[in-house]
Amino acid sequence: MSEHDYAGSEHELQQATARDHLWLHFTRMGAYNEEHPIPVIERGEGPYVYDNHGKRYLDGLAGLFVVQLGHGRHDLAEAARNQAEKLAYFPLWSYAHPAGIELADRLAGYAPGDLNRVFFTTSGSEAVEAAWKLSRQYFKAIGQPSRYKVISRNIAYHGTSLGALSITGIPSARIPFEPLVPGARKAMNTNRYRCLDCSHLDRCTLRCADSIEQIIEFEGPETVAAVFVEPVQNSGGCFPPPEGYLQQVREICDRYGVLLVSDEVICAFGRIGDMFACDRYGLLPDIITCAKGMTSGYSPIGAMIARDHIMEPFLEHGASFAHGITFGGHPVSAAVALANLDAFEREGIIAHVRKHESDFRASLERLRDLPIVGDIRGAGYFYGIELVRDKSTKETFSHAEAELLLRGFLSPALFDAGLICRADDRGDPVIQLSPPLICEQEHFDEIEGILHKVLEEAWSRL
Numbered sequence: 001m002s003e004h005d006y007a008g009s010e011h012e013l014q015q016a017t018a019r020d021h022l023w024l025h026f027t028r029m030g031a032y033n034e035e036h037p038i039p040v041i042e043r044g045e046g047p048y049v050y051d052n053h054g055k056r057y058l059d060g061l062a063g064l065f066v067v068q069l070g071h072g073r074h075d076l077a078e079a080a081r082n083q084a085e086k087l088a089y090f091p092l093w094s095y096a097h098p099a100g101i102e103l104a105d106r107l108a109g110y111a112p113g114d115l116n117r118v119f120f121t122t123s124g125s126e127a128v129e130a131a132w133k134l135s136r137q138y139f140k141a142i143g144q145p146s147r148y149k150v151i152s153r154n155i156a157y158h159g160t161s162l163g164a165l166s167i168t169g170i171p172s173a174r175i176p177f178e179p180l181v182p183g184a185r186k187a188m189n190t191n192r193y194r195c196l197d198c199s200h201l202d203r204c205t206l207r208c209a210d211s212i213e214q215i216i217e218f219e220g221p222e223t224v225a226a227v228f229v230e231p232v233q234n235s236g237g238c239f240p241p242p243e244g245y246l247q248q249v250r251e252i253c254d255r256y257g258v259l260l261v262s263d264e265v266i267c268a269f270g271r272i273g274d275m276f277a278c279d280r281y282g283l284l285p286d287i288i289t290c291a292k293g294m295t296s297g298y299s300p301i302g303a304m305i306a307r308d309h310i311m312e313p314f315l316e317h318g319a320s321f322a323h324g325i326t327f328g329g330h331p332v333s334a335a336v337a338l339a340n341l342d343a344f345e346r347e348g349i350i351a352h353v354r355k356h357e358s359d360f361r362a363s364l365e366r367l368r369d370l371p372i373v374g375d376i377r378g379a380g381y382f383y384g385i386e387l388v389r390d391k392s393t394k395e396t397f398s399h400a401e402a403e404l405l406l407r408g409f410l411s412p413a414l415f416d417a418g419l420i421c422r423a424d425d426r427g428d429p430v431i432q433l434s435p436p437l438i439c440e441q442e443h444f445d446e447i448e449g450i451l452h453k454v455l456e457e458a459w460s461r462l
Helices: 010-021 074-086 098-110 124-141 162-167 171-177 207-219 245-256 308-315 331-347 349-369 399-416 441-461
Strands: 041-045 048-051 056-059 115-121 149-153 184-187 224-229 259-263 287-290 302-307 373-379 382-387 422-424 430-433
Touching: 056 441, 074 331, 098 115, 098 302, 098 331, 115 124, 115 308, 124 162, 124 224, 124 259, 124 287, 124 302, 124 308, 149 162, 149 207, 162 171, 184 207, 207 224, 207 245, 224 245, 245 259, 302 308, 331 349, 349 373, 349 382, 349 441, 382 441, 399 422, 399 441
Parallel strands: 149 184, 149 224, 224 259, 259 287
Antiparallel strands: 041 048, 048 056, 115 302, 287 302, 373 382, 382 430, 422 430
């Protein structure tokens, strides 16, 4: 369709073109028509974005857990322009470029311990895919070829490429593409609110960590290559690790010779109040996967960061990691990442999150007076609010009720009220919040005020 074939307004033409040609990700495309248009976000400034009608929204999800420094940063845009004029592209296949070298050094400096080896990707899914592939080839290289299996946690999201999807523990995301890559097993997650073992106790029993060891023993330690955990699990609604959990998982992996991967695609770059969340929780993993916040979304990039001993077999004559990505470590993205990290240090972003994280939580805690709010959990600037039918019994909603609540009312109502967040039921129904790291009390108050009003209305409709 050309504009000469369409007699409507500019916005109507844009909508028609979008419906005819643009395939949105994880989106029910049939839901959009002339009466229900596709939202079009046109520009952003700080923690806010604006649609093509000029309406302002508080970006309470930082795009998609990405825009740490907020929208509309001229310094990051300028870094991209300067690099593109100098060297727009060259691959990291048998060559290097200055931006890639400097960024690898910078990430190794931030990472704990001897996590010094940086392999660049363009996304988090690719970083997770690379970590599983590296784990498998590493064990072949050191004479343990039977180690290929991977353990992750129920409901955990680790990406959408076929290998990363196999590690993902969300049935609805996996079923359309089965059979998946063999060898992926699922352990208990750390949802204390729903745990049958310890939700009624003062502290976690760490049975969730024990379940990883049980799977290793059941499968045979000689077949298990890696365990993947997010420091704070995203799907299901921001499950923080119980005290001692990550340390016990580390001990289990050491006991059986299994690599431990800290998937920090969301949790890295200040989201939990440290450059890498594993550092905040006192964990030394064998591999870190990261992406999203590395550039605050101004250009796509991801990375897998490995400990020195994992690189050793690949330093032998004739050896190489048999993996590569055309745009991995793209010069423009690397330059933007460096500018982003410069801004982190110059503006004290990590300290800002540490200073205000308790204010964010306190603001959200005001929602506990609502009968629909069952649990509020998370860390740093990353929180989930679980919704329940009955607070005293923790009774959740049926699938049909959750569908009506989340997609039939909450998602459109929150957006109409000027708040972008995630209303989801990968697990039990939750609202997730992950605002830009520049947010302060005025933004927390705005988030809480909108949520309070909309959730009150949701309860009255129930």
